[in-house]
Amino acid sequence: MGGPAGSGMTALNELTLAEARDGLSAKRFSAREITQAHIDALEKARVLNAYLVETPDRALKMAEVSDEKIAKGEARPLEGLPLGIKDLFCTQGVHTTAGSKILEGFEPHYESNVSAQLWRDGAVMLGKLNLDEFAMGSSNETSAYGSVISPWRRNGSDAKLVPGGSSGGSSAAVAAHLCLGATATDTGGSIRQPAAFTGTVGIKPTYGRCSRWGIVAYASSLDQAGPIARTTRDCAILLGSMAGHDPRDTTSVDLPVPNFEAAVSRGVKGLTIGIPREYRVDGMSPEILKLWDQGAEWLKAAGATVKEISLPHTKYALPAYYIVAPAEASSNLARYDGVRYGLRVPGKDIAGMYENTRAAGFGREVKRRIMIGTYVLSAGYYDAYYVRAQRIRTLIKRDFEEAYASGVDAILTPATPSAAFGIGEKASADPVEMYLNDVFTVTVNMAGLPGISVPAGLDAQGLPLGLQLIGRPFDEETLFAASQVIEESAGRVSLPKAWWA
Numbered sequence: 443m444g445g446p447a448g449s450g451m452t453a454l455n456e457l458t459l460a461e462a463r464d465g466l467s468a469k470r471f472s473a474r475e476i477t478q479a480h481i482d483a484l485e486k487a488r489v490l491n492a493y494l495v496e497t498p499d500r501a502l503k504m505a506e507v508s509d510e511k512i513a514k515g516e517a518r519p520l521e522g523l524p525l526g527i528k529d530l531f532c533t534q535g536v537h538t539t540a541g542s543k544i545l546e547g548f549e550p551h552y553e554s555n556v557s558a559q560l561w562r563d564g565a566v567m568l569g570k571l572n573l574d575e576f577a578m579g580s581s582n583e584t585s586a587y588g589s590v591i592s593p594w595r596r597n598g599s600d601a602k603l604v605p606g607g608s609s610g611g612s613s614a615a616v617a618a619h620l621c622l623g624a625t626a627t628d629t630g631g632s633i634r635q636p637a638a639f640t641g642t643v644g645i646k647p648t649y650g651r652c653s654r655w656g657i658v659a660y661a662s663s664l665d666q667a668g669p670i671a672r673t674t675r676d677c678a679i680l681l682g683s684m685a686g687h688d689p690r691d692t693t694s695v696d697l698p699v700p701n702f703e704a705a706v707s708r709g710v711k712g713l714t715i716g717i718p719r720e721y722r723v724d725g726m727s728p729e730i731l732k733l734w735d736q737g738a739e740w741l742k743a744a745g746a747t748v749k750e751i752s753l754p755h756t757k758y759a760l761p762a763y764y765i766v767a768p769a770e771a772s773s774n775l776a777r778y779d780g781v782r783y784g785l786r787v788p789g790k791d792i793a794g795m796y797e798n799t800r801a802a803g804f805g806r807e808v809k810r811r812i813m814i815g816t817y818v819l820s821a822g823y824y825d826a827y828y829v830r831a832q833r834i835r836t837l838i839k840r841d842f843e844e845a846y847a848s849g850v851d852a853i854l855t856p857a858t859p860s861a862a863f864g865i866g867e868k869a870s871a872d873p874v875e876m877y878l879n880d881v882f883t884v885t886v887n888m889a890g891l892p893g894i895s896v897p898a899g900l901d902a903q904g905l906p907l908g909l910q911l912i913g914r915p916f917d918e919e920t921l922f923a924a925s926q927v928i929e930e931s932a933g934r935v936s937l938p939k940a941w942w943a
Contacts, residue, residue: 454479459523459622459676466512466522473508473522477501477566480524484568484620489942490591492605492615494529495537496569504566511564520683521564526621528612529570530577531557531667532656536567540658541575541585541608544803545784554656555688556625556667563683568621571611575805576775577627577660580635580879581868582610584807589865592640593618593937597904603862606636612670613640617937623671623680627657629664630763631883634895637670638857638908641897641935643677643925644670648916649890650695652681653688661770662693664763664887673934674896674925678702681918697916705919706926711745713920716850720756721882723859729901730856737854737898737909740931741924751850753841756885758834763884764877765818765831771808772815778803810873839889846914852924855882857895857908882910892918896925897935906935 454476457465465471481498501524508522532538532550539545553561561567574584581604582590592605592614605614609626613636616624626633628646637644645668652667659665669680682703687696717738722731738748780786780799787798804812818827845853859881868876886893892915895908909928913921 453619455483455619457622458673459671459679460673462523462622463520463679467517469512473505473512473566474502476522477505477524480568480621484615486943487618487620490593490614490618491588492572492590492611492618492620493526493569494539494541494572494587494611497536497567501566501568508564508566518562518564520560520679522566523564523622524566524568525560526568526571526612526615526624527557528573528609528625528627530573530627530658531625532658533557533567533570536570538570538658539587540577541573541587542803542805542808543586543785544778544799548784550656552656555653555690556657556684559683559686560625565683571615571624573611574608575808576658576771577608577629577632578771578807578811579607580631580876581863582607583865584805586805590614591865592862593940593942594640594862594905595941602865603905604639604865606639606862608632609636609644609670613637613642613644616640616642616670616672618940623669623676625667625684626670627665627667628887629660629767630887631880633668633670634857634883634893634908634910635879637895638897639862639906641906641937642670642672643674643894643896643929644668645677645681645894645918645921646886646892647681647685647918648892650693651685651892651916651918653686653691653694655688655690659774661767662774663770664767666887674922674929675703675706677894678706678922695916700919702918702922705922708919708923709744710741710924710927713746713851713924714849715741715746715748715924716751716845716853717748718751718753718756718853718855720753721855723881725859726856727860727901730859730907733898733907733909734854734856737928740928741854743931744927746924749850751845751848751853753845753885755834755837755841759838759885759888760877760881762831762834762838763880763888764814765827766835766888768811768815769819769828770815772812772819775808775812807873835888838885842889842891842912851914852920853912855910855912857882857910861901861903861905861907886912891915892921894921894925896928898928898932900935904938
């Protein structure tokens with residue numbers, strides 16, 4: 443469809459969220475028009491399998507309310523902006539599956555805090571986005587409803603690529619212009635890694651910045667909601683609505699929400715950026731090392747000081763994470779037993795029903811993690827594994843605290859060890875190889891810090907590569923400022939063409 447007046451041929455669904463907000467405010471097009479443009483786009487892109495549930499009727503009704511508000515001069519911060527919601531967020535009256543068969547048919551009678559705040563601010567819901575089952579995965583291949591296919595392709599190849607995980611539906615939908623932005627969650631990199639794989643921007647805020655109420659739990663001390671969008675500014679706008687204190691979540695922090703969007707244009711003059719030597723790992727792609735050095739140069743050119751730092755316990759982060767996260771998952775997922783909601787497979791007695799329901803309802807990766815978690819929490823192994831992993835977690839947190847105490851304002855690292863890989867390339871082989879995708883991201887969750895992934899260029903095969911910035915607790919503003927410098931220096935990464943349309 444043609445674009446808004448004065449925008450050349452930009453289709454309405456190809457605008458950034460900030461451009462769409464400004465266009466709606468200037469009445470260059472209506473909320474109904476931009477919503478319809480997205481509905482049309484996602485109908486043509488079903489081959490990507492990004493959406494599990496489409497809600498076009500609800501979206502158009504919400505858009506009509508937005509048009510009335512705009513006409514009366516009562517527009518709210520996200521008025522009329524169409525978004526996708528990761529299917530880990532409970533949505534009132536709309537099927538919520540967490541990508542699992544065990545929640546088939548579950549329609550919550552309540553709305554997650556994060557999505558409720560988006561609707562409060564005028565956003566429009568296009569539907570629910572696919573994800574790895576219970577957010578357990580790095581490639582969106584563990585979903586009970588099929589893999590999401592990345593809208594990106596390698597130069598000269600038709601091979602299907604993964605969009606990253608677990609928020610692969612969110613990253614693919616944003617990259618393919620099937621929503622202006624999306625909610626996502628990050629337990630060990632599940633916002634930042636898919637953003638890096640798809641040339642989008644994703645921020646995991648500080649633990650406690652966004653409420654976890656109404657989000658299906660994976661690992662409660664690590665999970666954090668955040669946005670994926672096409673630009674740093676768009677992420678800042680969305681986080682401003684998603685964040686805030688929620689008395690229903692005891693880990694939600696009672697702090698004012700800063701004006702994140704204002705921080706985007708602040709620049710990095712006078713900041714000190716740390717480069718951790720431990721993130722130079724064996725087998726890392728030379729392209730990523732080069733990009734990392736380039737990122738440091740861009741920040742220097744913008745007025746930042748760059749210095750090498752040490753985070754000595756980094757090498758223990760991945761094994762410690764894969765003890766803590768499954769341990770918490772085995773406890774959280776005990777509630778899925780066929781008694782109250784979701785799937786029920788009868789058995790000869792109640793224990794048989796539990797066994798049959800879980801055997802049929804959980805996928806392989808979820809079963810693997812529940813079994814690891816149950817093992818490390820069991821009587822003979824609790825001290826040897828779980829307690830030791832929690833001690834390592836404390837040391838990882840201390841490494842970051844010492845770096846920030848030495849005057850570092852943010853830390854620059856790669857987001858992923860490689861560009862996106864092909865569907866089936868890693869999932870069927872060694873699961874540990876898949877877990878290594880999180881090597882640069884898990885430390886941030888273990889320490890409860892904010893981290894952002896920003897596209898910084900393409901590899902030799904034409905695929906996006908991301909850089910990660912890690913901040914002090916509750917200092918997302920510095921991350922937005924530094925991310926914007928990298929985004930402007932690298933130039934926006936945009937999808938070459940819609941091969942599915």
